[in-house]
Structure formats: C-alpha cells, structure tokens
Amino acid sequence: MGTDQLDNTSDSFMPGRRKSGKKRLLGFALVVLVGMGGAYFWFQGDEEVEETEPLIRIAEIGDIENTIAATGTLKPFETVEVGAQVSGQLVRLYVEAGDEVEAGDLLAEIDASQQQQRVESSRASLAGQEALLESRMSALELARANADRQRRLMAEDATSQQDFDNAMNQLASAQASLIQTQRQIDQSRASLAIEEQELEYTRIVAPISGTVVSLSMTEGRTLNASQQAPTILTIADLTEMTVQAEISEADIARLSTGMEVYFTTLGGGNRRWNSELRQILPQPVIENNVVLYTGLFDVDNNDGALLPEMTAQVYFVTSAARDVLTVPIGALTFLEGGPASAGAGFSQAMSAQAGNLPGNRPGGIVRPEAGAGRPALGDGSINREQLRAGPAAGGRRNRLATVQVQNNDGTITEQEIMVGLTSRVAAEVVTGLQAGDQVIAGVLQGDVSGIDRDQIRNALRGGFR
Structure with missing residues (x-):
C-alpha cells in the first residue's frame, strides 16, 4: 500500500474521533450541571424545611455575682518545726506522720548521758561551795569578835596599834571572802540550771496541739545542734487553713481586705469554702516577668477535708446579688x-x-x-x-x-x-x-443529624470554585 493511501485512511478516521471527544465533553458537563443543580435544590430545600424555634x-430566683479568679495553695494556719537544742543521738521517736498530739506530749528522746553527768558535776560543785560558805561565815564571826575586843582595848590604851590594825584587816578580809563565796554559789546555781535545762532538752515535747505532718529524722541519727538546731519533725494545726492566692497585678486594684471570697478544690466536687480576704502582701512574686501578689484568707477545717498544699481555685467576689x-x-x-x-x-x-x-x-x-x-x-x-x-x-x-x-x-x-x-x-x-x-x-x-449546615455549605461551595 502506498503512502497516499495511508494518508487517506488516516484522514477517514479523524471525524469519528472528533465526534467521540465531543460526546464525552458534553456528558461530563451534563453530570456537573446536574450535580450543581441537585446541590442547589438540596440547600434550598434544606433551608425551607429547617425549623426555627x-x-x-x-x-x-437566684444569685448573680461577678468574680476575679485566681489560683491558690492551702497552708496550715500555724506550723511549727520541732528541732533539737542539744547534740546527741536520737534514741527514740514516739510519733509517726499523721499522729494527733497535744501540747506537752513527749515526741522523742535524745541520748542524755553527757547532760546527766554535767548536771551531777554541777550539783557536787554547788554543794562544796555551800559548805565553804559555812566556813566563811564562821571565820567572819571570829574576825568580828576579835575586832570588837581590839576596839575595847584600844579605848583603854591596853593594846598596840599594830594588833588593832591586824584585827580590822582580818574582819574586812572575812567579809570579802564571804561575799565572794556567795557570788560563786550564785554562779554555780545558774550553771546548774543551764545543765538541768539542757538535760530537759533531751526530751522533745510538742509545743502546740496539732498533727505531725512530717518526720525529718529517724531513730539512731546523730544530731549536731552546735550551730543550727536540726529539725526532727513538723507539727501543724490543721483545724484552720490559710489560702495563699496568686493575684495578677491587673486585678489587684479591684481587691480590698474584708471582701467576700470563696474557693473550690480539685477533689471537693461542688463544695465551696467561704471566707473574707484578710491581707494582701505588699511584696510581689515575679516569675517569668509576671508580677503576682499574694492574698491571704483563712477558713475553718474542723472536718479535715482540706490538706496542706492542695490547689484551690479562688474567686474574689467584686459584686453580688443574692x-x-x-x-x-x-x-x-x-x-x-x-x-x-x-x-x-x-x-x-x-x-x-x-x-x-x-x-x-x-x-x-x-x-x-x-x-x-x-x-x-x-x-x-x-x-x-x-x-x-x-x-x-x-x-x-x-x-x-x-x-x-x-x-x-x-x-x-x-x-x-x-x-x-x-x-x-x-x-x-x-x-x-x-x-x-x-x-x-x-x-x-434545626440541624442535619447534628452536623453544622454552615460548615457543610462553606466546604461544598469552596469545592465548586
């Protein structure tokens, strides 16, 4: 077959191909138009059947209030760190964390052998000085009698001046010795009182009534109280708590002492604790260039529902109608x-x-x-x-x-x-x-099975562009 025949054959197929492409294009356009028309009528029909209520x-009757929110931390109203005032080995602990104690209860004991020996030594020294005082008093009486005799003899010109002067000197010396001994006894008594007090310090007693919240030492630990008193345990009165609220500097001008405040806790459910703002500390706390002031208020905790270091969501009531x-x-x-x-x-x-x-x-x-x-x-x-x-x-x-x-x-x-x-x-x-x-x-x-119609419309309209 020649080249001209091949060209003629190819040209004979071109009209058919063009017709097939046009049909496909028309079909695609028809599908798009039908889809857009259906979407339009769906939107319109949706708006027509949508119900408005x-x-x-x-x-x-209820309460209205405007509040300033803050975050706070619960602290015991009164906390005492109980330490050791004398050095020695901690031989006995009588309490554990969580125990309730009363003021004066025995909490712990420190080895008291050295303090006991010092007390006994001071008592013996004091007893010797008291015996010496008796001797000094007898010597004073003798010197006073000798001085009186020399005065009588001197008046009768029956003694020498030297004997008279010696008698007067012995009297003055006896008086000075007696006074010195009395002062030594006073000093010894004071030293004995100190030694007895240090002996008493080996018995650690509760300074307040409350709860033992933590133990810092264990039995057998050697305590060195020469420079700083080591803390043995901590007692807190949990019947009253203090909330330390962190207040933004933007809200501080709207707060004042005595205003109503309440708070909730993470584990307290819907329970509210009510109080009044007691104090705003003037020194702020700056964290990451954020200035926060500390507001303090107290709340009763007789039921023990509040514990130290709990997080409180605090609300200061700026205005309210009940x-x-x-x-x-x-x-x-x-x-x-x-x-x-x-x-x-x-x-x-x-x-x-x-x-x-x-x-x-x-x-x-x-x-x-x-x-x-x-x-x-x-x-x-x-x-x-x-x-x-x-x-x-x-x-x-x-x-x-x-x-x-x-x-x-x-x-x-x-x-x-x-x-x-x-x-x-x-x-x-x-x-x-x-x-x-x-x-x-x-x-x-109304909605379409919980789907936001506006979102559907916006999404579909964006797809048709």
Whole structure:
C-alpha cells in the first residue's frame, strides 16, 4: 500500500474521533450541571424545611455575682518545726506522720548521758561551795569578835596599834571572802540550771496541739545542734487553713481586705469554702516577668477535708446579688444608650422569624395591652426619673432594657424591665417581670443529624470554585 493511501485512511478516521471527544465533553458537563443543580435544590430545600424555634428560659430566683479568679495553695494556719537544742543521738521517736498530739506530749528522746553527768558535776560543785560558805561565815564571826575586843582595848590604851590594825584587816578580809563565796554559789546555781535545762532538752515535747505532718529524722541519727538546731519533725494545726492566692497585678486594684471570697478544690466536687480576704502582701512574686501578689484568707477545717498544699481555685467576689429574680443576659436589649448585648441580635432575629414561631398569631411580636398583668412600655410603672437619680441599693446603677416574653397562648410580648446587677451570663430584674415568666434568649435552628449546615455549605461551595 502506498503512502497516499495511508494518508487517506488516516484522514477517514479523524471525524469519528472528533465526534467521540465531543460526546464525552458534553456528558461530563451534563453530570456537573446536574450535580450543581441537585446541590442547589438540596440547600434550598434544606433551608425551607429547617425549623426555627425560640430559645426559652424561665425567669427564676437566684444569685448573680461577678468574680476575679485566681489560683491558690492551702497552708496550715500555724506550723511549727520541732528541732533539737542539744547534740546527741536520737534514741527514740514516739510519733509517726499523721499522729494527733497535744501540747506537752513527749515526741522523742535524745541520748542524755553527757547532760546527766554535767548536771551531777554541777550539783557536787554547788554543794562544796555551800559548805565553804559555812566556813566563811564562821571565820567572819571570829574576825568580828576579835575586832570588837581590839576596839575595847584600844579605848583603854591596853593594846598596840599594830594588833588593832591586824584585827580590822582580818574582819574586812572575812567579809570579802564571804561575799565572794556567795557570788560563786550564785554562779554555780545558774550553771546548774543551764545543765538541768539542757538535760530537759533531751526530751522533745510538742509545743502546740496539732498533727505531725512530717518526720525529718529517724531513730539512731546523730544530731549536731552546735550551730543550727536540726529539725526532727513538723507539727501543724490543721483545724484552720490559710489560702495563699496568686493575684495578677491587673486585678489587684479591684481587691480590698474584708471582701467576700470563696474557693473550690480539685477533689471537693461542688463544695465551696467561704471566707473574707484578710491581707494582701505588699511584696510581689515575679516569675517569668509576671508580677503576682499574694492574698491571704483563712477558713475553718474542723472536718479535715482540706490538706496542706492542695490547689484551690479562688474567686474574689467584686459584686453580688443574692436571692433576686434573674434572666439570661442574652435575653436583654438595653435602652437609653446602655451597653449592647446579645439580646439585640436575638430580638431582631425573633422579629424576622416571628411568623414562623409555633403558636404565634399574625403580626409577630405584640405589645401588652392595659390590664395584661405586666407593666407596659411607657405606662409609667417604671419611674425613669428615679432611674436617672442615682445608684440603687448596694451602689449599683439600674438600667432600662426590653425582653421578649412568651405568653401562655404562644404570643410574644416585648416587655420593658429595670435591670440591676449584671454578669457575663445573667442579669438581675428589679421590676417588670415575675418569677416563672418565659423569656426568649435567642433562636434555635434545626440541624442535619447534628452536623453544622454552615460548615457543610462553606466546604461544598469552596469545592465548586
């Protein structure tokens, strides 16, 4: 077959190949269009069937508080390190860690043989000096009698001047010897008291009542107390504990002594220990260029639930309202230039979705009519002039706000209220609501088997680009 014939044969196959490629391209484009259209209708249908429901919360009596959090460590209120004041071998320990002791109880004994010998030597020396004192007193009496005789003889000119002077000198010498001996006896008695005290120091007794929290020495250990008293054991009074809280320098200006404080522990569950701030130490602790001040407060521990070195999560209460009517902060929309809140966004969402709420009558959110049982907006029940006059009880300034209330018939009522103390999650209702009222704190939207629809949409839309 020639070259021209081969060229003709190849050209005859080209139209078929072009047609096959076009069909494949058209098929692929059709599949993409169908997929995109199906996704679009799935999204639209999903939004149409998605149900919108109000997030209902009940106005109830509770507590509101604003706190400053800190981390603390538990320490015994009183701790004593019991040491040895004399050197020697520790021959006996009568307690173990965890034992309860009373003040004066015998805790340990040190070998007292050397101290006992010193005491006996001092007593013997003192006895000899006391005997010498008797001799000095007799010599003084003799010298005094001889001096009196020489005075009489001198008056009668019956003795020499030398004999008279010798008698006077012997009297003065006897008096000096007696005084010297008395002073030596006083010194010996003092030395004996020291020796007896050192002998008593070989018996280690409890200085306070408490718990033996640690033992630093064991029986048979030689103690050297010549330069520094070695610690044998530590006793702590665990019936009262002190919390040392680490406070950031950013929060220190908001704290003051006497303010309410409470703490929890890792193993204490929901139990709270309440107290008052006793002291803030002026010297800070600087760690890694972080300045921390130490706050101290005490708490009773009669049940023994708290132990030394436990970690405490501390909360200093800067403001609080107890047993007041509360609602979620997200349910509020503040008026008169008050701070914005999540309630504003929720109110807008509820207004837009009012027609879709179950049981809601046409027209969406309504205002209460006269005699509806609650004060209506602008009916004079909330005194705005009084609100502007100054802070409420406890130094808190009240603010006006509105809240969405769901009635028993399913209708939504916008209600004006007076708000007292607020926290990050709740607000105190001074007037305008009653306990048990149902307020709307937001909007609940359906989901797809717990999957976030917005995440799915964003992911799929990114894939179509």
